Amino acid sequence: MKISCSKSSLMNGINIVSKAVSAKSTMTNLQCILIEASLSEIKLVANNIEIGIETIIEGNIMEAGKIALDAKILSDFVRKLPDSEILIDTNDNYQVHIRCERLESNLPGTSGEDFNYLPEISKDKYMSISQFSLKEVIRQTIFSISDQENTKIMTGELFEINNDILKVVSLDGHRISIRSVQLKESFDNMKVIVPGKTLNEISKIISGGVDDEIRLYMTDKHILFEFEQTKVVSRLLEGEFYRIEQMISNDYETRIDVNKTEFLNSIDRSTLFIRESDRKPIILNIEQSSIHLNINSSLGSMNEELEIKKEGKDLRIGFNPKFLMDALRVIDDETVTIYMVNAKSPCFIRNEDSSYIYVILPVSIAA
């Protein structure tokens, strides 16, 4: 193989495929990036079995071929090269010779013969969404996936398409996050569970532009994300997702409107008085037209009063402050509406058209 390309286009490609490089595998190829030059294009590939990425970079091909290189060494080395043209060629012993300005370097490579390419994904079922919307909807739901591998399905997110609506759901046993996104057109109905890790990596790779589209192709076992010169393939999680419809209720006894930023900051302050080992809830006293946040510990005490608009009964209810903060942080509205039934039933943070619903279980508190 003999190719040349700019440092920036090679670095950009390496950064993209590196997201699919295994950090601590002992299987050499999982830690490698494959550079493959055909007659028409230069492709970089990495694949750690869970997720595989390939991207095409610009450059000149003098001789087709391929080579696999340790991803970390390649990435560190290219990052430090001058911002100039890079010439890469390989010999029969899989030595990679790199030239850039007045620098010459040899890196050891391997043949890439047994490299895991991305699986072929049938393109029957797909949806298209702006990179901005996909990135947003991941950010707004990813915090409530579970990291417990024994509840595998909770480590992923439900992507459900009904005509022109994409619904994304994550839950961890204490809370549920639901976001609905209006798509530009209708697609076939689909329902898949995408691993949280995959979504985290996708979020980092896509630019997030409002006008940049990304296409998602789904089969029973895989999802393919296709955008610009890049393809990302991930396994799906197998199984049935939780029936969340039956957990969502519109009944309430107490409904409050509260300024989001004030509420978030107040909860944030109160957490200073909780030692992590204590796992103490914060207590909200909803009375007439205000919430009193109370916290009292060996570290000190705090009492803050927030003005609210209230409908229904007064209520005293306790929460894990992190769960409230996680949800409030990803809501852009100035005022949020919270629906509660009693101190033991889940509370709902929801806007009028239910484009977001955050369900949070309270923590039982002494009466």
Added chain:
Amino acid sequence: MKISCSKSSLMNGINIVSKAVSAKSTMTNLQCILIEASLSEIKLVANNIEIGIETIIEGNIMEAGKIALDAKILSDFVRKLPDSEILIDTNDNYQVHIRCERLESNLPGTSGEDFNYLPEISKDKYMSISQFSLKEVIRQTIFSISDQENTKIMTGELFEINNDILKVVSLDGHRISIRSVQLKESFDNMKVIVPGKTLNEISKIISGGVDDEIRLYMTDKHILFEFEQTKVVSRLLEGEFYRIEQMISNDYETRIDVNKTEFLNSIDRSTLFIRESDRKPIILNIEQSSIHLNINSSLGSMNEELEIKKEGKDLRIGFNPKFLMDALRVIDDETVTIYMVNAKSPCFIRNEDSSYIYVILPVSIAA
């Protein structure tokens, strides 16, 4: 004590004195900040014996008094308060009552009776320098102090004043950094060894403005830094500093001029091929009008050629790449001049008026 002040002025004061709070002391007062209100001013104090800081903040004093508070809790709490007026008062049980907007909080305090105030420093001997110059000269020398407590004097920097010249020296047994700064006026001749930790903290606190002066008062045992509303007192290191004059020579067999950025970047790239555990030197081959940087390891190899201007003999010499990079990073000149004698004698990176001299011992290499 009963005072009020803005969040920003309290936070600013806390940030300054926190640099003298001990992180892991079990002596309570060393982890505390003392707030003391006299009839005329509100002072914050922290003192971990090595270094003590006091600063005056703006505010209103309704009742004089003092209180000591856990520095970390106070700092975390004030940081999260709304950007508004804060009212602080204390009761007879040393409970600290803090009010801010619609928030009330109680933090446990202590009397502050046995708090270590800053020692009184005689102001006979002093020098004055711009904060910018002090910050720069610390940055340009601090990397070559030693972190070995058994060579205590090497953990500090020599500050030597001769008329209107401040000379700052640090060394660690493998290299010496010397910077000379022209002062605006002449001062009494002085020579002290300031702990590196103190200089690091001073660097973080001062704004670094060219027009902001800082005064340094020195006694046999202490140094006092005074600027704006803040005083920092540190112990000095006792003992005689190394006689560096006899280590500095003007003789050379090889003198080269090299582009600083190219040289630095090239060394930086070469370090990728050195495993930390190997401690391999990089080898410079100085031949005619170029340097060849050679590195060869199990990770790969690199050879880069840099154009230079040379005077004297050709030379093959090995260095710890970190030592070269540390020095080159803090030199602002586009071209640096390096003086060498042979592969075993120290090399000197020095400008024409010797306002900087970096001395680096080579690493012996196979012939």
